[in-house]
Amino acid sequence: MSHALTAASMAAPAPNGAAAYRQRRTAKQMEAEVFARATRSIKEAMTDPGPLVQARAVADNRRLWDAVLMAVLDPGNQLPQGLRAQLAGLSRAVLRECDAEAPDLTFIAEMNEQVAAGLWS
Numbered sequence: 001m002s003h004a005l006t007a008a009s010m011a012a013p014a015p016n017g018a019a020a021y022r023q024r025r026t027a028k029q030m031e032a033e034v035f036a037r038a039t040r041s042i043k044e045a046m047t048d049p050g051p052l053v054q055a056r057a058v059a060d061n062r063r064l065w066d067a068v069l070m071a072v073l074d075p076g077n078q079l080p081q082g083l084r085a086q087l088a089g090l091s092r093a094v095l096r097e098c099d100a101e102a103p104d105l106t107f108i109a110e111m112n113e114q115v116a117a118g119l120w121s
Contacts, residue, residue, distance in 0.1 A: 028119045032115075032119035036112075038057075038061050038112050039109050039112040041060050042105050042108050045105055046105045046109070058098050058103050058108075065095050069088060069091035069092065072084040072088045072091065073088060090111060094107075094108055094111050
């Protein structure tokens with residue numbers, strides 16, 4: 001093994017698993033992963049209807065969709081205006097559902113899945 005290779009490998013530690021994974025993902029793919037995680041939490045709440053599991057899943061999804069709404073309302077957002085308006089409307093619909101006394105978890109999961117699929121494409 002050459003001295004230069006050894007020195008280079010010692011100077012820059014190899015990224016850990018999570019960092020290496022992130023390096024291979026685009027920003028859109030990482031956003032899709034966030035929606036996928038949110039969907040998994042909602043689906044878990046659908047199979048384990050305990051109040052804490054559901055409250056946590058709905059709260060996590062509410063934070064996600066709040067962030068989406070704030071991002072698309074930001075005047076500096078580079079997305080086309082029409083797409084921003086559609087995402088704002090979708091965000092508001094999901095947020096209304098999250099705030100409902102008995103949220104429709106299937107609807108929330110479907111919206112998450114559709115957005116994630118769009119980000120993966």
